[in-house]
Amino acid sequence: MKRIACVVIVGGLAGMCPDAPKPIDIIREAITADGIRLGVTELASDEMGGRFFRSPFAEKAAKWIEARFTAIGLGHGATADSFRQAIDEDPETAPNLIARIEVTGKGTGFIVISGHYDHLRPKRSGADLIHNGADDNASGVCGMLAVAQAMQALIAKGEGPACTILFIAFNGEEAGLRGSKAFVKLPTVPLSEIRAVFNMDMISRGAPREIFIDGGPVGDPVVAALKVANETIQMKLRLNEHPDWLDRSDQGPFLSKGIPAVLFSVEDHADYHQVGDEVEKIDAALAAETAQLVALAALNMSKESFVPRGMAAKVAEPVAPAAEPKLAEPVAPAPNP
DSSP, X not given: OOOOOOEEEETTEEEEOTTOOOHHHHHHHHSOHHHHHHHHHHHTSXXXXXXXXXXXXXXXXXXXXXXXXHHHTOEESSBTTBSEEOOSSOTTSOOEEEEEEOOOOTTOOEEEEEEEOOBOOOOSSSSOOOOOOIIIIXXXXXXXXXXXXXXXXXXXXXXXXXXXXXXXXXXXXXXXSHHHHHHHHSOSSOGGGEEEEEEESSOSSSSTTEEEEEOTGGGHHHHHHHHHHHHHHOOEEEESOOGGGTTSSTTHHHHTTTOOEEEEEOOOOTTTTXXXXXXXXXXXXXXXXXXXXXXXXXXHHHTSOOOOTTHHHHHHSOOOOOOXXXXXXXXXXXXXX
């Protein structure tokens, strides 16, 4: 959608409408704590059975996410007519789910917003059997869906991203990062053209307005964009304090390929991988602010110029100057006889 300019004439001077919404206002209206909580309540319900990656419950969660992708108005991202990418050959394993907002802009390329939707199989005994996984990781999936809603709202107001955005709900993170490894092995877009990966995994059980962000040296470009965006959001960012987390969630396979990626997370808490990880204990405001930060940083990054990795070295490589022609050595005159 093309932006329609609003011009006001004041004292003979033209300017933009003073009440035109800023991108951050659009983002905050689209991403709310109430919206996050509602999504987590559904995805982490007992009816979802813990969302073990190879089970009917994971398939039920996959269908729930597909329905949200469709309701938001996202395009298919795995194939031309499907959100689904198989992660192994077992028919009982639920797929990765990939959606997209197709945009061609500065330097093109892709930005990935992700979170894993699988959790753990039910316990065998006890009063509470279901590992609901509200924080881990219904919160990250609902944060990802909220960013998608925000991007669509930005587009409607003529403030949308300038490159294609992929939204990926990975399966099998709890079983060895199976989904993200499968994507990197058989990507649906060229890996060299992925500008950044924003991976949300447990974003709702930390100190108020505080989030850990880890990407190591490879993730530095994403961290730089987040710092700029945070001048508006004003969260407390705990940067690169956990190098041990770099390969523990779905940013890991991307980082291993040199793709700028970061993890958004909180410290492990008492309910980590326990049946007590339930929606009543989440801080939906923390999850919403984290998603707002992701949306604003991704929007800003989409408008930066971009050269696919592998091409940058070729473009920057200096061309050696042509060698000057070598003059012929003077020939000494022959001696007089």
